[in-house]
Amino acid sequence: MKTILYARVSTADQTLAHQRTQAEAAGFKIDTVIADEGVSGVHTSLAERPQGKRLFDMLRSGDILVVRWIDRLGRNYADVCDAIREFMRRGVVIRTVINNMTFDGATKDPMQQAVRDALIAFMAATAQAQAEATKEAQRAGIEYAKAACDGRYRGRKPSYTRQQYEAVRDMLSQEVGVSEIATSVGVSRQTVYRVKHSPSEAESALALWGL
Known part of the structure; x- marks a missing residue:
């Protein structure tokens, strides 16, 4: 049984080291780290990411998959739900660093399954809503900046020469x-x-x- 941390690093403030430190501070003993760097979770599903594909190939029954939050596992509601259900079907346990949530397919009780699936759906929908709100705020900010610069938006100043x-x-x-x-x-x-x-x-x- 292995404990694998999957991280998606798409911006400068989402460093791999920071995500691992958070996971270890939450009590996880990480055996392996799998990370997709420079990949947008908004546009790319987990199975389409280079290391996301590797994750699907290497996880086995009994393994624990650790993610900062479930939004790491998909670009939208459907992707997140599909990924979690596929991992559970394989016998993989999914755990989150934030709020220490656990999802697995061990329970056979239909009521417990219904509660678990409803929670997954709610969290996936919340993650997508947050992502859409962030994109809308970014679009509004860009439009404001364009108006302030006579329609010429330069974006964030490069951090490199x-x-x-x-x-x-x-x-x-x-x-x-x-x-x-x-x-x-x-x-x-x-x-x-x-x-x-x-x-x-x-x-x-x-x-x-x-x-």
Whole structure:
């Protein structure tokens, strides 16, 4: 039996180290960490993420899957519910760091199953509602910023310089590892992933800020 932490790291403030520290502080003894970095949970289902696929392949009956919150397991209500039910069907126990919730398929009592499934559905719906509210707030903020800048929205100022951008591109072309690049260049792993996956967008952000 293994205890596996699955983390999704899509922004600078969602570091892998922070999520592991939170899990261990909550009392979990983590055997393995599986993480998708630079991946948006809003647009990509768990099974479509590189390490999400690996998670489905490696989890076995009796294993414990730890996540910060159930929104790590899907992009919307249906994805989250489907992922949890599939893991339970396989005999995997899902536990959350926030509120220490536990979901498993051990119970055979229909009333307990109904309560469990209703709770999963409620939490999944709440997670999707929160994600949609966040996106709406972001859209409103962007529109406000555009109006304040005569319709020209530059977004958040890049956390990297042009020299760092070019250094990252060069090292990526040499197939240097992400962690080594981040340490060598002095940028975050998220920045390296951004340059790796969307180099044109990363460069455009520099141009918009005149960097």
